[in-house]
Amino acid sequence: MTKTNDEYDVIVVGAGAAGLAAAAHLGRNGKSVCILEARDRIGGRILSVRPRGAAMPLELGAEFIHGESPAIFEQLRLAGDLAIDAAQTRYRVPQPGHMKRSEDLFETMKERLQSIPKPRADLPFAEFLEKNQKRLSPTVRAFATMLVEGFDAADPKRASAIEILKEWGGGSAADAPTFRPQRGYGALMDSLAGSLDPAKSCVQLECAVNEVRWRKGEVIVGFTRHGEPGSVRAAQAIITLPLSVMQLPALAPGSVLFTPALPKKQVPLSRLLMGPVVKLVLCFSRPFWAELDDGMHRDVAFFHAQGAPFPTFWTTLPVRAPVLTAWTGGPNAARLGMRGTDEVLRPALASVAEIFGKRRDYRRMLEAVYWHDWQSDPYSCGAYSYSGVGGGPARRQLAKSVAQTLFFAGEALDEEESSSVGGALNTGQRAAKELLQG
Ligand SMILES: Cc1cc2nc3c(=O)[nH]c(=O)nc-3n(C[C@H](O)[C@H](O)[C@H](O)COP(=O)(O)OP(=O)(O)OC[C@H]3O[C@@H](n4cnc5c(N)ncnc54)[C@H](O)[C@@H]3O)c2cc1C
Known part of the structure; x- marks a missing residue:
């Protein structure tokens, strides 16, 4: 059984824009953080490639900034980008x-x-x-x-x-x-990850989370890494899994089992959809x-x-x-x-x-x-979320924390800039602030 360094203040599941924003905020406020990421890279639905000799990055995922998103502009400022x-x-x-x-x-x-x-x-x-x-x-x-x-x-x-x-x-x-x-979204994610203090934070790649066992004040997150099971323990966790992963039925391949289950999340999860x-x-x-x-x-x-x-x-x-x-x-x-x-x-x-x-x-x-x-990729199962009939309150309901122990973030949970990088950054920061206030 693989065990990463056992004790952290907070586990963040997912190293996309929401997870990295949450971890950066927690790190600035003195928390030790372990980010568990299934892929072998950070960025999630941000995927910039720079083929040899190319003068600019090519964006296979997010590319545009829609409107003057304050969270993105602040991140650009911190990264020294435009x-x-x-x-x-x-x-x-x-x-x-x-x-x-x-x-x-x-x-x-x-x-x-x-x-x-x-x-x-x-x-x-x-x-x-x-x-x-x-x-x-x-x-x-x-x-x-x-x-x-x-x-x-x-x-x-x-x-x-x-x-x-x-x-x-x-x-x-x-x-x-x-x-x-200017330098592409990938560079923005690199800068966000680079701002994490290595003495207090770690990003564990290729850790596909399959279970979140929790009770008030304690979370044990189980994952597999290169076929080997592992787990990490912390007092709290921020879950930034894409909507489509959260929607998978319990025990379906790629699903994440919450124990005890989260019954209040089921209705809002059924009201949002992942668009291809x-x-x-x-x-x-x-x-x-x-x-x-x-x-x-x-x-x-x-x-x-x-x-x-x-x-x-x-x-x-x-x-x-x-x-x-x-x-x-x-x-x-x-x-x-x-x-x-x-x-x-x-x-x-x-x-x-x-x-x-x-x-x-x-x-x-x-x-x-x-x-x-992005549709076949088991760690996104689609591109971004949209609201189905009756989905008005769903984003807010999904974002609600549970027992001051589990917190939730990700583009699908933002009411202002859902479906976008700006929305993901907003929710990551919001979840981190809420955790710190508790
Ligand atoms: C083709 C495309 C074009 C887009 N264009 C734009 C655009 O122009 N502008 C814009 O603002 N937005 C755009 N978006 C949307 C934007 O990319 C997303 O809204 C945003 O990146 C989502 O960030 P997130 O952190 O919420 O989720 P993600 O980036 O999906 O992060 C979640 C992380 O969780 C990880 N994960 C999943 N399952 C597990 C597991 N079991 N265990 C551990 N980790 C797991 C994933 O690998 C991922 O890294 C686009 C998306 C796509 C696909």
């Missing part, structure tokens, strides 16, 4: 090969939606659109569906209409100013899109082709590089997920041809493709 404005010019492709500058459909959609009475009882977003067919044009309905699927990674037939309308009614991430960390995303980073020999139509599209950041297998592409602007990112979320991504690279690349290149015309041999121009299958 946020770079991401370009926003959008083109859509109403017919294959024909591009049109996108008028601001988001504002139009918001206005139309605001003119409709809010539903009193929650219902699936698709049903809400159907009920309001007469008041919402087909263009607005199609745009709203694309946004729910593509941005929220949600299935409109399951997503909460009330929560989507709330998201778009306020300062929504979907139309907030967007940035990227397929994101491919396509590195070409040259930026062919910038050369089309006498360079007319050289300053375009996003290309949208509704109905294509990959309806969204973006460039690296303001940085100029021959790199296009293909993105699909929601039901489309669920259909594409869990396949080999060639099987996802084929529809991605078909979508490229739909947008940029069929005359070029895009496969020949493609030098490399990078992606991560």
Whole structure:
């Protein structure tokens, strides 16, 4: 039986943004912390790769900063890094090969939606659109569906209409100013991990946690490492497991057994869903899109082709590089997920041809493709959370601590910036503060 150094003040399960933020805060406040992480790396759903010779990191997970997230900007400041404005010019492709500058459909959609009475009882977003067919044009309905699927990674037939309308009614991430960390999200996580005091904290990689045994004031976390069982003991624990891992039925492969069980978490867990995303980073020999139509599209950041297998592409602007990112979320991504690279690349290149015309041999121009299958990965089982029908209070309920002993964090638990790195950092810090106050 492997035992890591037996006694810590706090065990943090998961070394993603939430876990690292929690550990850093606890460490600054004098607590000894053991972070147990299943993967052989930190960062969780942040995965920056830097192929040999590449001038910039490629993000296979989180990439953008949506809005001026205070937690991310503070982390950037501490890391000595900057946020770079991401370009926003959008083109859509109403017919294959024909591009049109996108008028601001988001504002139009918001206005139309605001003119409709809010539903009193929650219902699936698709049903809400159907009920309001007469008041919402087909263009607005199609745009709203694309946004729910593509941005929220949600299935409109399951997503909460009330929560989507709330998201778009306020300062929504979907139309907030967007940035990227200059050195990439991976560097931000490295800096966060680097801020941990090695005398008091340890990050144990390749420790797949399978049990959390607890009573007030004591937690024993069981894990396997290279096939060997191990355990760590502490007075308290912060659990930052992704929603989808928390949702696994007890004793299912990859599940984490809480003993005693946490019955109050079951209803909120059933009200949130994990959305799928397929994101491919396509590195070409040259930026062919910038050369089309006498360079007319050289300053375009996003290309949208509704109905294509990959309806969204973006460039690296303001940085100029021959790199296009293909993105699909929601039901489309669920259909594409869990396949080999060639099987996802084929529809991605078909979508490229739909947008940029069929005359070029895009496969020949493609030098490399990078992606991560977040759906099949047992430590994420999806990309990020969204709220199902009746899921309004679920995030808050899941974030509630138990007996001042178990604390919870992770993007799915944040009400302000859920589904994002900002949300994950917020909850990690909040859980650590709550623990320290007890
Ligand atoms: C393709 C993609 C694109 C995205 N784009 C953006 C974006 O542009 N902007 C943005 O803000 N957000 C984006 N996100 C979402 C963002 O990445 C997440 O919201 C955030 O990183 C979640 O952090 P977390 O700490 O809550 O969870 P995680 O990062 O998932 O951390 C949880 C950790 O727990 C570990 N773990 C899981 N099971 C176990 C176990 N049994 N034992 C031990 N450890 C375990 C995991 O390995 C992981 O390291 C994207 C996500 C994906 C997948």
